[in-house]
Amino acid sequence: MEHPQPDPLLSRPRRILITGAGGQLGRALREAFAADRVVALSRADWDVTLPPPAGLPSPDLVLHAAAWTDVDLAEDDPQGAAAVNVGGTAHAAALGAPLVTFSTDYVFDGRKTSPYVESDGPNPLSAYGRSKLHAEAAAGARAWVVRTSWLFGPAGHNFLRTMLRLGAERDEVAVVADQHGCPTYVGHLADATRALVDGGLPYGVWHIAADGACSWADFAEAIFEEAGLECRVRRITSAAFGARAARPAYSVLRSEREQAPRLPHWRDGLRMCLAAIREGSPHE
Ligand SMILES: NC(=O)c1ccc[n+]([C@@H]2O[C@H](COP(=O)([O-])OP(=O)(O)OC[C@H]3O[C@@H](n4cnc5c(N)ncnc54)[C@H](OP(=O)(O)O)[C@@H]3O)[C@@H](O)[C@H]2O)c1
Numbered sequence: 001m002e003h004p005q006p007d008p009l010l011s012r013p014r015r016i017l018i019t020g021a022g023g024q025l026g027r028a029l030r031e032a033f034a035a036d037r038v039v040a041l042s043r044a045d046w047d048v049t050l051p052p053p054a055g056l057p058s059p060d061l062v063l064h065a066a067a068w069t070d071v072d073l074a075e076d077d078p079q080g081a082a083a084v085n086v087g088g089t090a091h092a093a094a095l096g097a098p099l100v101t102f103s104t105d106y107v108f109d110g111r112k113t114s115p116y117v118e119s120d121g122p123n124p125l126s127a128y129g130r131s132k133l134h135a136e137a138a139a140g141a142r143a144w145v146v147r148t149s150w151l152f153g154p155a156g157h158n159f160l161r162t163m164l165r166l167g168a169e170r171d172e173v174a175v176v177a178d179q180h181g182c183p184t185y186v187g188h189l190a191d192a193t194r195a196l197v198d199g200g201l202p203y204g205v206w207h208i209a210a211d212g213a214c215s216w217a218d219f220a221e222a223i224f225e226e227a228g229l230e231c232r233v234r235r236i237t238s239a240a241f242g243a244r245a246a247r248p249a250y251s252v253l254r255s256e257r258e259q260a261p262r263l264p265h266w267r268d269g270l271r272m273c274l275a276a277i278r279e280g281s282p283h284e
Helices: 024-032 071-076 078-093 127-138 159-169 186-198 216-227 266-279
Strands: 015-019 037-041 061-064 099-104 143-148 172-176 204-207 232-236
Touching: 015 024, 024 037, 024 186, 061 078, 071 078, 071 127, 078 099, 078 127, 099 127, 099 186, 143 186, 159 172, 159 216, 159 266, 172 216, 186 266, 216 232, 216 266
Parallel strands: 015 037, 015 061, 061 099, 099 143, 143 204, 172 232
Antiparallel strands: none
């Protein structure tokens, strides 16, 4: 698809509409764009499977963070996942403003052994991955499609918070060691999203994920170490874990685009996130 150059979004403050504002990325985007006039919409304000509600102010920019993110549940209800991810993205694009939409490393099949770049061909293994790939197309031509991975933040549902809870309750947890990716701190991703928009970088697909890579088991060990929790990690295979949806064995994302915002290492993101939890995040 041919992408037009973005219009400059220089007038301040801009009116920015954030969907999925109650989710972990949505909360971080609210903080990163706090200098703008933000209209933060939760699912109660706008169910994105439906057209936008009447009376919504016309935005200068839409940050579309609402999504069906339960990868396993999507296998049981692929149409439900598509209604939110594909239909919701089409509705967000129909607002007519430049759009940032978020996609996933799960659009890839994980057969590569070196990082996935924007020109690599997608081949999703799951209903969730397929819905996100169709959502990329539904975003239209005036959109930055940010593919990211393994998100974690101080609030909401994520692997880090699950490990902090389990690590405080148990002596040992079994964690998958044969999937490799980039655990990405939502605060770093939100800052990079602002850099993409403020830098007037071209629309199209951008890979933006933390530097470095690890397995879920490595990530769990680092969480326990940084949080000072005495909990062992028993390394298991994806087959032994038996999740409903297939996930890529290797889904490290890197950008081949020269101007792409680069994120800090995932371990720095982990430390930042733990510090935010200790300080009590404003959106906690
Ligand atoms: N989480 C990851 O590891 C990951 C990795 C790669 C890419 N991404 C992508 O990054 C984006 C943000 O993900 P996230 O981790 O912030 O997800 P999240 O914490 O699950 O937030 C998603 C938000 O979307 C809302 N939502 C769900 N269905 C909706 C609907 N029909 N209408 C309006 N809002 C709805 C949810 O509301 P409720 O709380 O009410 O359900 C939630 O607030 C998504 O596009 C996701 O696909 C995530």
